[in-house]
Amino acid sequence: MMESEQRNTQLLKTPPPGKIKIMNALSELMREKDFNSITTADIAATAGVTEGLIYKYFRDKKDLLYQVLNGHFQTFQNYIVSKIETRKSSIEKLSIIIKTTLKSYSINRVFARILLLEVRNSPNYFESDAYDMVKIYSRTILDIINQGIKEGEIKEDIDPHALRQVILGSIEHACLGEVIFGKELDTDKVSEHICNIIFIGAKK
Amino acid sequence: MMESEQRNTQLLKTPPPGKIKIMNALSELMREKDFNSITTADIAATAGVTEGLIYKYFRDKKDLLYQVLNGHFQTFQNYIVSKIETRKSSIEKLSIIIKTTLKSYSINRVFARILLLEVRNSPNYFESDAYDMVKIYSRTILDIINQGIKEGEIKEDIDPHALRQVILGSIEHACLGEVIFGKELDTDKVSEHICNIIFIGAKK
DNA sequence: TACCTTAGTGAGTAATATTTACTTACCCGT
DNA sequence: ACGGGTAAGTAAATATTACTCACTAAGGTA
Numbered sequence: 001m002m003e004s005e006q007r008n009t010q011l012l013k014t015p016p017p018g019k020i021k022i023m024n025a026l027s028e029l030m031r032e033k034d035f036n037s038i039t040t041a042d043i044a045a046t047a048g049v050t051e052g053l054i055y056k057y058f059r060d061k062k063d064l065l066y067q068v069l070n071g072h073f074q075t076f077q078n079y080i081v082s083k084i085e086t087r088k089s090s091i092e093k094l095s096i097i098i099k100t101t102l103k104s105y106s107i108n109r110v111f112a113r114i115l116l117l118e119v120r121n122s123p124n125y126f127e128s129d130a131y132d133m134v135k136i137y138s139r140t141i142l143d144i145i146n147q148g149i150k151e152g153e154i155k156e157d158i159d160p161h162a163l164r165q166v167i168l169g170s171i172e173h174a175c176l177g178e179v180i181f182g183k184e185l186d187t188d189k190v191s192e193h194i195c196n197i198i199f200i201g202a203k204k
Numbered sequence: 205m206m207e208s209e210q211r212n213t214q215l216l217k218t219p220p221p222g223k224i225k226i227m228n229a230l231s232e233l234m235r236e237k238d239f240n241s242i243t244t245a246d247i248a249a250t251a252g253v254t255e256g257l258i259y260k261y262f263r264d265k266k267d268l269l270y271q272v273l274n275g276h277f278q279t280f281q282n283y284i285v286s287k288i289e290t291r292k293s294s295i296e297k298l299s300i301i302i303k304t305t306l307k308s309y310s311i312n313r314v315f316a317r318i319l320l321l322e323v324r325n326s327p328n329y330f331e332s333d334a335y336d337m338v339k340i341y342s343r344t345i346l347d348i349i350n351q352g353i354k355e356g357e358i359k360e361d362i363d364p365h366a367l368r369q370v371i372l373g374s375i376e377h378a379c380l381g382e383v384i385f386g387k388e389l390d391t392d393k394v395s396e397h398i399c400n401i402i403f404i405g406a407k408k
Numbered sequence: 409t410a411c412c413t414t415a416g417t418g419a420g421t422a423a424t425a426t427t428t429a430c431t432t433a434c435c436c437g438t
Numbered sequence: 439a440c441g442g443g444t445a446a447g448t449a450a451a452t453a454t455t456a457c458t459c460a461c462t463a464a465g466g467t468a
Contacts, residue, residue, distance in 0.1 A: 016415060034325050036240070040456060050417050055457060091407055120384065121238050121321040155408050162397035163406055166374045173373030174366075180324065193366035201405025202367055203295055204359045220446060244425060254448050259426060 019057045021047040023068050030110045035065060035118045066128040069119060072111035073133040076104050080137070090148030091199060097141060098171055099191035105175040106187050112179045116172055141167060163198075170194045223261045225251040227272050234314045239269060239322045270332040273323060276315035277337040280308050284341070294352030295403060301345060302375055303395035309379045310391050316383045320376055345371060367402075374398045 025047035029038045040061060044051040058064040083100045084093045105112035115134075119125040141164050148154035154163075174194060178185040218224075229251035233242045244265060248255040262268040287304045288297045309316035319338075323329040345368050352358035358367075378398060382389040 018415065034327065036325065039454085041454095049415095051456085052418070052458080053416055056414095056416075061456065117325040120380075121240065121325070123238065123384075126384070153408060154406050158401060158406050159397040162378075162394060163401055165377045166370065166398060166401050169373030169375070169377030170370045171373070172377065173369045176324075180327075180330070190366060190369075193363040194370060197362060197367055197370050197405075198401060199405055199407040201401075201403055202358050202362050203403040204356060222446065243423080245423095255425085256427085256449075257447055260446075265425070 016057075018047070018049050018053050021049060022054055022057065022064065023071065026064060026068050027072075027110055030113060030118075035114070062122055062124070063128075065114065065119065066125060066130045069111070069114045070128070070130040070133065072108060072114070073130055076108075076111065077133060077137060079104060080140075084144075090144045090151065090153050093144045094141070094148070094167065095191070095195045095199075097144075098167060098195055099187065101171050102175055102185075102187045102191050105171075106178060106185050109179055109182075112175055116176065116179060138164065138168070166198055170198065220261075222251075222253050222257050225253060226258055226261065226268065227275065230268055230272050231276075231314055234317060234322075239318070266326060266328070267332075269318065269323065270329060270334045273315070273318045274332070274334040274337065276312060276318070277334055277341075280312075280315065281337060281341060283308060284344075288348075294348045294355065294357050297348050298345070298352070298371065299395070299399045299403075301348075302371060302398055303391065305375050306379060306389075306391045306395050309375075310382060310389050313383055313386075316379060320380065320383060342368065342372070370402055374402065 022043060025043050026038070029042055029046060040051050040054055043064075044054060054061075054064065058067065080097060080100055084096050087093045087096060105116075119130070125131055142160055145154065145158075145160045145163050149156055149158065149160065171194070174190050175185060177183045226247060229247050230242065233246055233250060244255050244258055247268075248258060258265075258268060262271065284301060284304055288300050291297045291300060309320075323334070329335055346364055349358065349362075349364045349367050353360055353362065353364065375398070378394050379389060381387045
């Protein structure tokens with residue numbers, strides 16, 4: 001009992017400065033370079049610590065990436081939830097999610113870059129805490145869709161999973177150009193266009 | 205004139221056996237492993253050549269990946285074009301593209317894996333020949349959309365780029381689960397659902 | 409004081425991508 | 439048929455870089 005309490009406080013305690021510095025360093029470096037071309041030496045140098053310390057706090061380089069992603073995701077998730085909780089209509093909720101997600105990616109390109117381009121190629125990402133957050137986010141969308149169908153806002157012959165895929169895919173693809181090439185993106189306009197297609201349809 | 209003719213025949217000539225073996229080897233290895241955990245030693249061993257030969261034909265390991273992708277894309281592109289050329293209606297064309305692309309990804313998971321997960325994180329991919337093919341494919345879709353708007357099949361207040369993003373994003377996201385986790389995918393059903401949402405709309 | 413834990417170091421090691429100098433075989437004009 | 443040039447392929451060296459390990463310094467606590 002005492003150990004578990006101790007472990008608990010440990011988890012809640014702010015991480016050691018070195019760990020924070022390392023995570024910030026990677027985050028910063030990823031504004032300019034892709035993950036694979038950033039070396040552990042780079043990370044240690046910009047963090048102002050030695051390479052060895054990285055492996056005190058992270059299983060490997062990838063694990064560091066996942067934890068950085070996780071940190072970003074935490075704030076992202078809170079932001080999303082705060083935006084939709086007041087809304088009643090499920091179409092409205094979904095529209096807000098689309099707009100807000102797009103805006104979040106746009107504001108925090110490193111976050112978007114990691115999530116959309118850098119982690120998905122390694123199988124063990126899908127075992128990480130970061131991916132658990134994605135599942136929660138994704139689940140939220142599905143729940144709203146199902147609610148919308150039940151309450152008659154969304155057509156009942158729509159497949160909920162397909163609709164979620166269209167929503168998520170549209171968001172991701174829409175910000176890809178921005179994330180990769182640094183193009184400016186008018187999130188309000190783009191999200192409106194996307195919602196227009198998804199909810200009203202493209203066919204005349 | 206003679207040199208250019210010579211160069212020309214050279215380009216059309218089948219590549220040396222070693223080069224083919226190397227490309228096939230990587231393609232084969234990627235059925236089981238992700239690109240980063242495949243070593244040049246692995247590739248050389250399964251190809252039955254020495255590591256050095258890889259660097260005779262490819263600038264680096266990534267360049268090999270791009271050329272493999274390019275090969276796959278070539279057959280993909282031909283397949284797509286052959287499928288849509290007979291159709292007249294642009295909605296029909298887009299539907300065929302969605303279904304056919306999804307099916308192609310599903311049949312050739314290595315191709316899908318490389319395209320959707322493995323190359324996008326490195327900036328120099330976007331300078332490669334493989335990416336040129338993506339641009340052509342992507343351009344085709346945009347042209348069809350514009351044609352559809354002009355001919356009154358698609359609503360004129362639809363933003364063509366946004367529609368393309370929704371289409372491409374939906375396709376990609378739909379096959380992600382399959383590519384990553386090896387889940388089975390009923391391409392006919394899924395593509396029908398997607399088309400339903402995109403063209404008819406989800407809102408009641 | 410003595411001890412234990414945590415943060416941090418720095419010099420290694422091993423894996424692996426890339427380079428380089430070399431060999432072998434083949435094509436082609438004379 | 440011969441010799442020069444070129445393309446295919448090799449084998450070993452090198453360089454980069456992720457990762458390990460044995461250690462030190464600084465608090466805190468009994």
